[in-house]
Amino acid sequence: MVPRATPGDPALVLIVEDDRDNREACAEYLRFSGFHVEEARDGIEALEKGLDLLPDLILMDLAIPDVDGCEVTRRLRRNPKTRHIPIVALTALVMPTDVQRALEAGCNAFIEKPCHPDQLLIEIQRQLKQREKLVH
Amino acid sequence: MDTPQPESDPIPPGADNLTTPDRELRERVAELEAERDRLAALVADNARLCHEAIEASRAKDEFLATLSHELRTPLNAVVGWVHMLKSGMLSPEASAKALESIERNASIQAQLTADLLDVSRVITGKLALECAPVDLSATIEAALDANRSAAAAKNIDVSVVIEREACPVWGDANRLQQIVWNLLSNAVKFTPPGGQIQVRLVRIDTHTELRVTDNGIGIPASFLPYVFDRFRQADGTTTRAHGGLGLGLAIVRHLTELHGGTVWAESAGPDQGATFVVRLPVPAVLTSPAAPASEPDQQHAAESKLRGVRVLVVDDDEDARHLVDAVLEHRGAEVKTAASARDAFELLPRYRPDVLLVDICMPVEDGYSLIRRIRTLPTESGGSTPAAALTAYSGVDDRRQAISVGFQMHLAKPIEPTMLVDLVATLAGRPRMEGV
Known part of the structure; x- marks a missing residue:
């Protein structure tokens, strides 16, 4: 079992996911692991919440309605307010071109579905630590 | 590119006056022209075939990518919930929700797998019907039952009109139910919350006609001819709002044709709703x-x-x-x-x-x-x-x-x-x- 996030200092994770069951499972797990969680169901909501909430990390599904995950990532990277936020692609699109597209758009890491929750947690904590090092 | 035409025919008219070399020249020109036309047609044919092959290959690649996505998405939810259930971290309420979600996603995968197998059987010609007299009203009821909760979840009103004399047909009861189920679940999927679906079964001369009408997102005219093609979806982009493999309607068409029937779609365009019509022949002996x-x-x-x-x-x-x-x-x-x-x-x-x-x-x-x-x-x-x-x-x-x-x-x-x-x-x- 991966250790829980430091109590008292919960990071905010924005889950961008259009599939209800996937979104709820992910949110449940991250809350249990000690994170604050917000959810977005499509590209527009992702852009709005990304800018409004300035989350510590974004989990980004790529195939989402309205604006796809790569384009959301590009736009967040262009905005000085959001360009620093670590974005982890979490997607069932796993062709080599999808990985390339996601990384070129500005995702920091790429995790393919299905993924084990612990694997997801390790990647989130790794990204948060890296971010912390950069800030200090 | 067009070759500019000479001002006048290089070979003068009046073959009778021609000398032998002139006549030979004229015949040779005609031969070469025929050969040129044949080659031009060949080139055009070749280009068309090449284009078709590239299109088919692209459609298959797209389908495989979609298939991977559609199988991995429900699996991810299952893997996540199972891990949480096993580690005992969920409250009783969350556990109940987890089990429901697992069940839902497992059945999504089961349906995808069944559709894939059916399409594979269709392609290899191994899908056979087991025919007997069938009462279509029972078939429609069963398909309605299977779609009722999905329709209720979106607050969609489903009305049904069945003519008694349209009910008896000759066919495979399970496959006929699959036809109706697919049309209904398609209608539920593409109709927004609060929408309406109408199912009508009527007798027209020697045919029984099933019409499933919705007031949902409709079909663009440019996509209507392809709506029953396998591997084809109106929206195959990564921003599509609806999942699925695009196999359901292809299966509907094949099953309908196996029954000797025809199927088509009507729509006035995007956001104008759509009607799917299945027409099955009724053997004369069933109607006497x-x-x-x-x-x-x-x-x-x-x-x-x-x-x-x-x-x-x-x-x-x-x-x-x-x-x-x-x-x-x-x-x-x-x-x-x-x-x-x-x-x-x-x-x-x-x-x-x-x-x-x-x-x-x-x-x-x-x-x-x-x-x-x-x-x-x-x-x-x-x-x-x-x-x-x-x-x-x-x-x-x-x-x-x-x-x-x-x-x-x-x-x-x-x-x-x-x-x-x-x-x-x-x-x-x-x-x-x-x-x-």
Whole structure:
């Protein structure tokens, strides 16, 4: 079992996911692991919440309605307010071109579905630590 | 690019005045022109074929990427919830939600797998129907039941109008239900919350017509011709709002065509809703007034279901003749057999059967040829005798060919006795027995 996030200092994770069951499972797990969680169901909501909430990390599904995950990532990277936020692609699109597209758009890491929750947690904590090092 | 035409024909008109070299030159020019046209046509053909191959390959790549996505997405939810359930971290309420989610996603995957297998069977020609008389109202009810909770979740109103006389058809009950289920779930999927779906079953001349109408997102005119193509979806982009593989309607089309029917879609355009229409042929014998049932006792009725029905069986295979003979005589039919098309043709006007069962693949003269000759006979010589083709070939084309040359029905071998009895009863215009 991966250790829980430091109590008292919960990071905010924005889950961008259009599939209800996937979104709820992910949110449940991250809350249990000690994170604050917000959810977005499509590209527009992702852009709005990304800018409004300035989350510590974004989990980004790529195939989402309205604006796809790569384009959301590009736009967040262009905005000085959001360009620093670590974005982890979490997607069932796993062709080599999808990985390339996601990384070129500005995702920091790429995790393919299905993924084990612990694997997801390790990647989130790794990204948060890296971010912390950069800030200090 | 067009070559500029010379001001005048380089070869003067009036072939009679030409010298031999001029005539040869003129012939040679004509030959070269023909050759040029042939090559140009070849080049155009080649380009078209190349374009088609690239398109097909692109569609398959796209399909495989979609398939991967559609299988991984539900699996991810299952993997996540199972891990949480196992580690005991979920509250009782969350556990209940987890189990529901796992069940839902497992059934999504089961449906995808079933659709894939069906499409694979369609492509390899291995999808066969098990036909019997079917009451379509029961089929529609079952398909409605299976879609009710999905429709209720979106607050979609489903209304149903069924004409009694449109209900009896000849077909495979499970596959007919699959057709209706697919059309309904498609309508639910593409209709926004609070929308409406209407199901209508009506009889039009010799056809039964099922119409499923919704007021959902509609279909762009440019996509209407492709709506039943497998691997095709109106929105195949990564920003699509609706999942799925794009196989359901392809399956609907194949199953409908296997039943000898047609299917098409109508839509005034995006956000104008859509109507899907399935039209199935109703064999004439299903629509003629049924003979009065003479036996009130059900068991007795079953045993004598074919009492007095005269059947002529034509098959070159002796075992096959005996099997059919035994099954039908057991149900009270009077059976005569013929081992060749020629024998059958001679026997027909003398025996005057109520029903004709003809094997297709026979030496010297096959079943298609036999029925064509029989259909040229006057009615009083048996020219209109209801007939079924019995054949090991069960593809759509075989069925169509059988119907087109003059058979009323087509039954694939190996023959299942109850289906054979039902078929003969149907052809003879006997009523269907309840519970038989």
